[in-house]
Amino acid sequence: MNNVLAYLDPILFGALPYAVFLFFFLGTIFRYRAEAFTYSSLSTQFLENRSHFWGSVPLHFGVLAVLAGHIVAFLIPRQVLLWNSKPLRLYILEISALIFGILAVVGFVSAALRRYADIKVRVVTSLLDWAIYGLLILQAVSGVYVAIFHPWGSSWFAVSISPYLWSLVKFNPDITYLAAMPQAVKLHIVCFYLLIGLFPFSRLVHILVVPNPYLWRKPQVVRWHGRARWLAGEKG
Numbered sequence: 559m560n561n562v563l564a565y566l567d568p569i570l571f572g573a574l575p576y577a578v579f580l581f582f583f584l585g586t587i588f589r590y591r592a593e594a595f596t597y598s599s600l601s602t603q604f605l606e607n608r609s610h611f612w613g614s615v616p617l618h619f620g621v622l623a624v625l626a627g628h629i630v631a632f633l634i635p636r637q638v639l640l641w642n643s644k645p646l647r648l649y650i651l652e653i654s655a656l657i658f659g660i661l662a663v664v665g666f667v668s669a670a671l672r673r674y675a676d677i678k679v680r681v682v683t684s685l686l687d688w689a690i691y692g693l694l695i696l697q698a699v700s701g702v703y704v705a706i707f708h709p710w711g712s713s714w715f716a717v718s719i720s721p722y723l724w725s726l727v728k729f730n731p732d733i734t735y736l737a738a739m740p741q742a743v744k745l746h747i748v749c750f751y752l753l754i755g756l757f758p759f760s761r762l763v764h765i766l767v768v769p770n771p772y773l774w775r776k777p778q779v780v781r782w783h784g785r786a787r788w789l790a791g792e793k794g
Contacts, residue, residue, distance in 0.1 A: 567733050567736065567737075567744075568733060570744070570747075570748055570751075571722070571731070571733045571736055571744075571747065572731040572733050574748070574751050575726050575731070575751055576726075577755070578751045578752070578754045578755035579754060581754075581755045581758070582754050582755065582757055582758055584758075585757075585758030585759055586757070586758040586763065588758075589758050589759070589763065614665065614669070615665075616661040616662070616664050616665040616668075617661070617662060617664075617665020617666060617668070617669060618665070619658070619661055620658045620659065620660070620661030620662030620663075620664070620665055620698075621662050621665070623654075623655075623658035623661075624655065624658050624659055624662055624701065627651075627655055627658075627712070628715075631712055631715045631716050631719075631720060632719075632720050632723055632724075635715075635716030635717070635720040635721075636716070638712055638713075638715075638716045639713060639716050639717070642710075642712060642713050642716075648710065648712070648713070651712050652705070652709060652710065652711070652712060655705060655711070655712065656702065656705045656706070659698065659701050659702045659705055660702055662698045662701075663695070663698040663699055663702055666691065666694045666695045666698050667695060669691065670691045670695060673687070673688075673691070686756070686759060686760055687760070687761065689756070690753070690756060690760045690761070690762065693749055693752055693753050693756070694753070696745075696749050697746065697749040697750060697753065700742055700745050700746040700749060701746055703742050704740070704742050704743055704746055707742070708740050708742065708743065718735045718736065718738075718739065719735070719736075719739075719743075719747075721735050722735035722736055
């Protein structure tokens, strides 16, 4: 089985990254020019309740912290390894990353359950939305799995994943850095690529155009006063 998967490595880690980023840039530009009104999260906040606050907050904090950690390890891998040279600092980094990863899982699962359980929200949820939620949950769960069963990820990310990613940036992909990586790590990377490819066609595009206030904003209630007055006048 591993031999079969190895034959896919050049496609998944050599060709797929360029394909999805091409989709990302072209799809983002096309959607913004052709359907600018939909270039948002297509928010269903007016259908939300206070309970969603407890899913939204861990989701955003978890994702932002984990994403920031990945970016730092990609940009300055040597400094990360230097930080990890002290065991206590390594433990702090690894435990913090695991906590934020768990927060992301809780947030994504909560958001998906909300969409399924609330009929008003479910009817405005597309098949693409469900696909995105599935990928996001798989991405978060696989990340937590890797953190637990393949620890010290901040170190081997800096040693192996960062050079691989830089080889993509230089248009000289070197997949040998991933040869010894566990299948769970490879799955985590492929999920990321698929999310990038679907990004322009999903609600996630709002990240590019609107600062995200959900981390601190209180739940809002929207009342359609104009509509209510019109109905009252019609009945009278």
